[in-house]
Amino acid sequence: xxxxxxxxxxxxxxxxxxxxxxxxxxxxxxxxxxxxxxxxxxxxxxxxxxxxxxxxxxxxxxxxxxxxxxxxxxxxxxxxxxxxxxxxxxxxxxxxxxxxxxxxxxxxxxxxxxxxxxxxxxxxxxxxxxxxxxxxxxxxxxxxxxxxxxxxxxxxxxxxxxxxxxxxxxxxxxxxxxxxxxxxxxxxxxxxxxxxxxxxxxxxxxxxxxxxxxxxxxxxxxxxxxxxxxxxxxxxxxxxxxxxxxxxxxxxxxx
Amino acid sequence: xxxxxxxxxxxxxxxxxxxxxxxxxxxxxxxxxxxxxxxxxxxxxxxxxxxxxxxxxxxxxxxxxxxxxxxxxxxxxxxxxxxxxxxxxxxxxxxxxxxxxxxxxxxxxxxxxxxxxxxxxxxxxxxxxxxxxxxxxxxxxxxxxxxxxxxxxxxxxxxxxxxxxxxxxxxxxxxxxxxxxxxxxxxxxxxxxxxxxxxxxxxxxxxxxxxxxxxxxxxxxxxxxxxxxxxxxxxxxxxxxxxxx
Numbered sequence: 115x116x117x118x119x120x121x122x123x124x125x126x127x128x129x130x131x132x133x134x135x136x137x138x139x140x141x142x143x144x145x146x147x148x149x150x151x152x153x154x155x156x157x158x159x160x161x162x163x164x165x166x167x168x169x170x171x172x173x174x175x176x177x178x179x180x181x182x183x184x185x186x187x188x189x190x191x192x193x194x195x196x197x198x199x200x201x202x203x204x205x206x207x208x209x210x211x212x213x214x215x216x217x218x219x220x221x222x223x224x225x226x227x228x229x230x231x232x233x234x235x236x237x238x239x240x241x242x243x244x245x246x247x248x249x250x251x252x253x254x255x256x257x258x259x260x261x262x263x264x265x266x267x268x269x270x271x272x273x274x275x276x277x278x279x280x281x282x283x284x285x286x287x288x289x290x291x292x293x294x295x296x297x298x299x300x301x302x303x304x305x306x307x308x309x310x311x312x313x314x315x316x317x318x319x320x321x322x323x324x325x326x327x328x329x330x331x332x333x334x335x336x337x338x339x340x341x342x343x344x345x346x347x348x349x350x351x352x353x354x355x356x357x358x359x360x361x362x363x364x365x366x367x368x369x
Numbered sequence: 370x371x372x373x374x375x376x377x378x379x380x381x382x383x384x385x386x387x388x389x390x391x392x393x394x395x396x397x398x399x400x401x402x403x404x405x406x407x408x409x410x411x412x413x414x415x416x417x418x419x420x421x422x423x424x425x426x427x428x429x430x431x432x433x434x435x436x437x438x439x440x441x442x443x444x445x446x447x448x449x450x451x452x453x454x455x456x457x458x459x460x461x462x463x464x465x466x467x468x469x470x471x472x473x474x475x476x477x478x479x480x481x482x483x484x485x486x487x488x489x490x491x492x493x494x495x496x497x498x499x500x501x502x503x504x505x506x507x508x509x510x511x512x513x514x515x516x517x518x519x520x521x522x523x524x525x526x527x528x529x530x531x532x533x534x535x536x537x538x539x540x541x542x543x544x545x546x547x548x549x550x551x552x553x554x555x556x557x558x559x560x561x562x563x564x565x566x567x568x569x570x571x572x573x574x575x576x577x578x579x580x581x582x583x584x585x586x587x588x589x590x591x592x593x594x595x596x597x598x599x600x601x602x603x604x605x606x607x608x609x610x611x612x613x614x
Contacts, residue, residue, distance in 0.1 A: 256445075256447065258443045258445050258447040259447050261421055261441075261443075262441070262443065262447055263464075264421070265419060265420070265421070265439075265440075265441055266460070266461050266464045266465075267464070268464045272464055276449075276460075276463075276464075277449070280449065280451045283451075362451050363450050363451045363452075363492045363493075363494060364450065364451050365450060365494065
């Protein structure tokens with residue numbers, strides 16, 4: 115618990131400075147609402163905020179899970195065949211470089227302004243950290259180990275199951291941590307593009323409607339909820355990942 | 370049954386021979402130490418015997434029975450961190466599709482032999498360097514090899530641990546009578562372990578001296594203090610100085 119003390123103190127100091135700044139410089143609530151106003155929103159509108167956060171969380175989690183499944187399959191194919199790797203990899207890099215906001219409207223055009231599109235957008239943005247990290251993990255096996263497996267006449271499948279997969283676990287966790295944060299970004303960005311007329315009532319909807327209604331304390335509370343959602347999903351994935359590595363002794367050897 | 374290498378040459382590029390016209394016979398049950406300056410092709414010779422490299426020229430005659438029962442110990446223990454000691458040692462049998470109950474039995478026998486039985490359920494990260502090497506050795510021995518090839522296996526260990534492992538390996542060999550060929554940089558180790566020390570020279574790599582070491586068997590560590598050990602050591606050292614000029 116002790117290690118959290120400094121960060122908690124910083125947070126309280128931050129709130130105090132925020133409050134003090136508004137009072138002493140007479141800042142308009144249209145530019146910066148007071149912490150109190152934001153807290154009141156959290157207290158009064160918690161149901162609406164929670165519903166929106168859960169809605170976005172579901173989309174992010176669905177996108178994340180899909181990116182893990184698809185990303186692992188792509189990495190697996192690339193690790194098994196040089197030709198597949200050479201044909202897929204350039205596109206993986208290319209797609210990674212394409213800004214998500216540029217392809218989001220295309221997905222909405224194809225799959226409609228609904229949950230399906232948002233999940234796909236979330237998946238596409240969180241896919242590449244999985245692909246790059248997992249394929250690196252599957253490929254980078256020490257020379258000694260590969261020679262040993264060759265001497266034991268291990269089959270390709272045996273090498274995959276008994277060497278490549280376990281070796282790639284730490285890389286998988288690194289990829290999943292990056293991917294988890296991006297999945298939340300994707301879920302919110304995706305919802306933005308469906309607009310206020312869309313069927314979704316997630317965080318992006320709430321942000322947009324509060325912006326239009328000039329309800330800035332609510333806007334702030336929604337933004338903070340989005341940040342918390344990202345943080346929570348990242349923390350869960352990170353903790354789970356570290357636990358798997360520790361429990362299964364998958365850590366890469368230091369010696 | 371013996372292994373014969375006739376006029377073996379190995380080129381990694383057309384101009385530079387790592388090994389040149391190397392001939393050697395290895396007899397069953399022999400312990401051979403391979404010593405020489407860095408880059409003289411000691412490891413390459415070992416790797417050719419293991420089948421990890423193919424000679425560019427020359428014949429390699431290995432009886433089929435030996436070829437199928439060869440084990441290789443790398444300098445790095447190359448253990449799987451996510452497997453227990455027992456599961457690491459059982460790996461070669463597991464890959465052959467042998468039944469679990471048989472594997473368990475073989476692993477237990479092997480761990481007993483290298484003194485790792487108490488650590489059977491530990492993970493490599495919990496082991497010392499010496500214990501990791503023992504584990505690697507047990508994995509190599511679990512298939513009951515007829516030929517055991519070791520590439521500077523104990524080089525990274527402290528001297529006490531190295532001595533102990535040398536002794537353990539000799540004890541195992543005196544019971545199993547497998548053929549052992551090991552690469553080392555250590556004169557004492559080469560002389561103490563071997564019935565023959567092969568001194569190699571570099572550029573191009575070939576065997577410069579083949580020195581029989583006739584010391585009383587079974588050997589134990591106190592032997593190193595005797596005059597006859599010193600005499601053998603001097604012979605090996607002189608041969609090594611000759612090639613290092």
